[in-house]
Amino acid sequence: MKMGRGRTSRIRRRKLFRSSVSRGVNESYKPEFIELKKWLKDRKFEDTNLIPACFPGTGRGLMSKTSLQEGQVIISLPETCLLTTDTVIRSYLGAYIAKWRPPPSPLLALCTFLVSEKHAGDQSVWKPYLEILPKAYTCPVCLEPEVVNLFPKPLRAKAEEQRARVREFFSSSRGFFSSLQPLFSEAVGSIFSYRALLWAWCTVNTRAVYVKPRRRRCFSAEPDTCALAPYLDLLNHSPHVQVEAAFNEETRCYEIRTASSCRKHEEVFICYGPHDNQRLLLEYGFVSIHNPHACVYVSEDILVKYLPSTDKQMNKKISILKDHDFIENLTFGWDGPSWRLLTALKLLCLEAEELLPVPPPAWKGLSAYMAACCLVQAAPSARVHYLAKAQYMLEKNTSWRNHFRYK
Numbered sequence: 001m002k003m004g005r006g007r008t009s010r011i012r013r014r015k016l017f018r019s020s021v022s023r024g025v026n027e028s029y030k031p032e033f034i035e036l037k038k039w040l041k042d043r044k045f046e047d048t049n050l051i052p053a054c055f056p057g058t059g060r061g062l063m064s065k066t067s068l069q070e071g072q073v074i075i076s077l078p079e080t081c082l083l084t085t086d087t088v089i090r091s092y093l094g095a096y097i098a099k100w101r102p103p104p105s106p107l108l109a110l111c112t113f114l115v116s117e118k119h120a121g122d123q124s125v126w127k128p129y130l131e132i133l134p135k136a137y138t139c140p141v142c143l144e145p146e147v148v149n150l151f152p153k154p155l156r157a158k159a160e161e162q163r164a165r166v167r168e169f170f171s172s173s174r175g176f177f178s179s180l181q182p183l184f185s186e187a188v189g190s191i192f193s194y195r196a197l198l199w200a201w202c203t204v205n206t207r208a209v210y211v212k213p214r215r216r217r218c219f220s221a222e223p224d225t226c227a228l229a230p231y232l233d234l235l236n237h238s239p240h241v242q243v244e245a246a247f248n249e250e251t252r253c254y255e256i257r258t259a260s261s262c263r264k265h266e267e268v269f270i271c272y273g274p275h276d277n278q279r280l281l282l283e284y285g286f287v288s289i290h291n292p293h294a295c296v297y298v299s300e301d302i303l304v305k306y307l308p309s310t311d312k313q314m315n316k317k318i319s320i321l322k323d324h325d326f327i328e329n330l331t332f333g334w335d336g337p338s339w340r341l342l343t344a345l346k347l348l349c350l351e352a353e354e355l356l357p358v359p360p361p362a363w364k365g366l367s368a369y370m371a372a373c374c375l376v377q378a379a380p381s382a383r384v385h386y387l388a389k390a391q392y393m394l395e396k397n398t399s400w401r402n403h404f405r406y407k
């Protein structure tokens, strides 16, 4: 067949490419989704905009049935469908939570409920939801140590921290699990295993939506801000869309309003936050291609290795970075005229005296922001490229000032 070279054929080819990249395969006929839809309908939720589908780039997600306009509410899930700590307190676990000292955390309550309901199988009223939850997760805490060892150093450190945190969560919860024995005929040790708790932890961590903090005496002081939102939690992340998501006190529904339009039969995305790829991998188990927030973490040894050894103020500068928590989260952004680009390195090209005695208060927020905006390139080859670019900039340190833009 002769390939056209004209404008029309270019447009046609572009359209074809776009649809083959983004077009999903409808999965709404699958028994688990039919059951889930029935369950949701019983709870007064009927979806008119979206259908479950599998997409080539992002896996399972939601596809638009019709075109969606900017400002439109794309999903409005009634309170009765949400799984929150209220659900847990009202359940058979409520009395055990109220009795337990020190009070369990809201996270432990949610995880315990998930494991227990999963164990209940057909007896669980949440079965249609539990059936569509992933059986396994890809967050670093679930990966074999051999795989984690292949990560770049800063990511490896975070992954090990995460593993230690979840291990500690498990071991400190065993007493509480034992107190639940009267509820089960099997030994609680076999029901609330590390594996089961890890699954529940990843479920909450990767899928929960944020709700206004509540404070109840039966829980520890950790924030109680997580809710599982069946069906709505099938929405995948894109850093390129904007949404507003919140519980609407008037309608008593959790609503998502999109600020981006979406064509019919395309994947509908929400944005989980302005996360770099390291954060996405740690918290959600994936990385985003063309992520505008992507950046490269630079460890202290790399930094010291490539900074000019003639700089007499090096130790002072490094200690300033350390004092402000920058050294832990030192990043190189790699595209866009971004003010967060190399913010910490910006400090290094200033005279140490310019930074002393007390840095502006805004820096405090900055370090938190940087922690949230840190980087990692998915492909090792790209990582090498950006590291090389970063090193180049370091070597050309006299021109750094030109790279930095204050906001």
Ligand SMILES: C[S@@+](CC[C@H](N)C(=O)[O-])C[C@H]1O[C@@H](n2cnc3c(N)ncnc32)[C@H](O)[C@@H]1O
Pocket: 057, 058, 059, 060, 061, 134, 206, 207, 233, 234, 235, 236, 237, 238, 283, 284, 285, 286, 287, 288
């Ligand atoms: C809230 S769930 C979204 C629905 C999920 N894909 C599913 O099938 O249940 C979040 C998880 O979806 C996956 N995910 C979300 N956005 C993604 C993306 N842009 N690319 C690849 N995976 C993504 C990740 O595994 C993440 O932990």
